Amino acid sequence: MDYREIRREKKIRNRKVKRSITIVFFVIIFLLWGIYYLLQSDLLNLKELEVYGNHMITKEEILRTPELSIERNIFQYKPSHIKHQIELHPYVEEAHIKRKLPATIIITVKEREKYAIIPYMGSFIYIDHNKVVLEVSDDYLAEDLVLITGVAFNSFKIGDKLDISNEELLDRAMEYIEASKIVSIADIISEINIDQEGYIKLITFDGIEFLLSNREDPAYTILALKEVLTNLYATNKKNVIVDMRYKGQISIRSREQWEEDR
Structure with a gap:
């Protein structure tokens, strides 16, 4: 070539x-x-908001965040900002945000659930299983939740974890609640008091009082408690105090006898 x-x-x-x-x-x-045309056109403007996972709180509460103003381009919304603002709600444990083209944002939330109630100066504090304050109410309406009394408060704020001085005792009380749910007797427990020195007091809706160790295994203790309850109901005994503070020893006395012995 x-x-x-x-x-x-x-x-x-x-x-x-x-x-x-x-x-x-x-x-x-x-x-x-x-x-550029798509970003400037109305085609990608936010038209719909889908919310999933909410049961305790309404869709309107979730969408109250200022980040979610309608008629902005869907790519102008920052999922991390939306997530942060929604998670400020005390009942929202976690939020996931996803865009769905052309004009939808999907919000999926995981809610905190009411676990117990703590009285405080005439009001009632609702907490979840992590001791996060969900709300404060003047009324005690949720009879399916256990009332925990004797909590020594330092401070509390809605949406934050409780700040208390006897946290170890509160943890033990909540372990008793969890164990009672496993053996299906949580619905008969009215109150757990942690203000006693050296033990925890559990009271049923029937008025039966159980004095429990704050050191023994809650699962074992609740199993024994359920067996005692079964025997008490079989013999129609209700106005009694059951002392289970010492491992392997169970003492059942009438309230009058208990007061006399003290």
């Missing part, structure tokens, strides 16, 4: 490369223009 032929082929290749570069350039420009 002579020099002129080589030069001619080189020119052809250069023209093809330039043509390809030009085509790619125009494709990129077209794509960028298309993206």
